[in-house]
Amino acid sequence: MIKSFFLILLFSLNAQALQILQPKNDYKIVKQQLGQSSTTQSLSSEQLLTQLEKSAKSGNARAQFSLANIHQKGINVKADPRLAFYWYSQVAKQGYPNAQFIVAKDYHQGINANKDLEVALQWYEKSAEQDFVDAQYQLATMYALGDEVAIDNTRAYEWYERAAQLGHEQSQLIVAKRYDFGIDVAKNPILAKNWYEKAVKQGGAQAQYYLANFYEREGSVNKAINLYKMSANQGFSVAQSYLANLYYQGYLVNQDDAKAFYWALLAGNQGDVHAQFLLGLLYRQSIQIKRDLSKAVDWYQKAVDQNYAQAQYNLAVLYLKGTGVKKDIDRAIALFKKSADQGYAKSQYALAQRYLRGEGLEQDEKKAVEWLLKAAEGGHALAQYTLALSYKLAQGVEKDIEQEAFWYQKSANQGNLEAKYQLALLLIKGQGVEKDTAKALSILLGLSDQGHPSAQHQLYKIYSQGEVVDQDETLARVYLFRASEGGYAIAQYRLGQIYHEQSMPQEAMMWLTLSAKQNYSQAKQLLENIYQEIADKMAEDELKIANIESTVNNETKQINDATLEGQKLTDKIASFIPDQNLIAKSLESNTKVMTNLDKLIMNAKQGNPVSQHNLSTIYSLGSIVSKDNKKAFMLMQESANQGLVQSQNGLAMMYLNGIGIETDYEKAHFWASASARKGDQEGKQILRYLISRLK
16 A cells, blocks of 8 residues: 555656757757758748648658647648647658657557557657656556556656666656665665656756655754745745745754745645645644634635545534634534545544534434444544444444443544543453453542542542542542542532531531532532521521520629629629620631621622622522522622632633523633633633633
């Protein structure tokens, strides 16, 4: 397969036309060729043609060739290709190689003569044997590509070698590539380089490009870049496009979108599809090039017109989202389909998603699986993972745990973290794969090191249960805490539950609140229970305070203030009455949630950002008060405007999820950025998620 590819690459080069013996004939040249004296200068064109025909009929090869050119090109006569062919044949029979080559082409292509491949080959070989390089190159190419003859690489390379020795640039390149890539011969870099350099000496842009490629693979970067530029400056679009990609990727050269754009524009205007696609990318997402979605669409479309699969995919995404163009799901799907039919895995996966969601297509899990399978077989990691889930959930296919494990493994091999996690769970249980707890533990530990919260929570369960490994409560708590910090709602709930059981309400409510914000129902329920407990405790405390005050009042009325004993009794009773500020503090559950609702509302109205944040949380959860997302949003916004990072994160999440306000990704991005700039990890996490959504 590789050999065939290089053959196609090698032999697709256009042959450079070589000068034939006879120049383009005007009448002065024709007269000179006929050896006319100065007296013939007065001859008319008709008289001259008559003399030329007379000389040709007498067997003068030069006259015959000139006459053939006149009739072929219609010089002062009506063009007559058939008559031209007759005279070229006469010259060919006299052994002139250039005429033999012309006759061979006419028989080969069926032009001016009936198509006859056998006769064509005879004339090509007669011309080639006389070292007419065009004939040698043509014969070589026919044998190499099987152009109406059986493929014969031996004969092909014999003719390429002969033409190369005579200085034919394309043949020199092909011979160079033969030794470079070891096509039917042992690789020989020295000979390859020698032939590349011979071709370059002729100044051809293609030769410069291929020698540059050789130097690049050899590690001579500076030589390679110089030759790429020489080739590109001669207008060779392949070199221009390649340079553009080097600058775009920052490979071999410093990354520079401006230079990438310069070379891509030159190549793109020549129709180079890779450059056209790159221009679309640059206009779409470059920092150095002014963003212009309209131009991005135009260049993508040019590449699409050449059936470039990746451009079809990128343009489809724009139509799907309505980015730079009017949203058009039907057109997006049509482009996905064209690209997918070419085997482009991203488009195959995109089509599968449309079928799964019923977006622009009727929901069809079986068709979704068909496209998932194609994308998965094409190496698309997310398609492999999704296909595994399809086998797990029996969506579009029968449940098959072995296939599930197989595709998890494929996706995991490409670094998909979720696939690794799911594979580890199967390895622990020995489902679909041979049980291997050591391998599972190794995977989970690796995922934990990468900050995977689900894996960390699983490690918590493993070390706390002591079934897979020896029980280790300390390690278990470490992984539970890591999973909670990573935002895993179940872990946050469990950690909050543990703190609650240990009578640590501040810590408990902090983690339960975080879990509840992710709509984890058990956390919400426990949090509501705790709020109720606090409310009950408040009522109980208020009653106790009232009772103490009543007792104090009753007792003090009975005491004689004048006696020392009465004064001591008053002091003793008064010591049981706490200061009102201490009472308020004792009713606070933690720095985030205040349970003295009246005071909380008062502080919020006075502009206290922490109080505003806490009251927003209470309205959002519907705890103690009726759930009111709009009030929650307004309070969170007031707090965020005062710079409280927790509120900035909360406001970002409200904009992201449309809680109390319409969804607005840009505003969510703004508030997450504000928090992230202060170093807040939760803000950074929200920002990373938003950036992935906004791409």
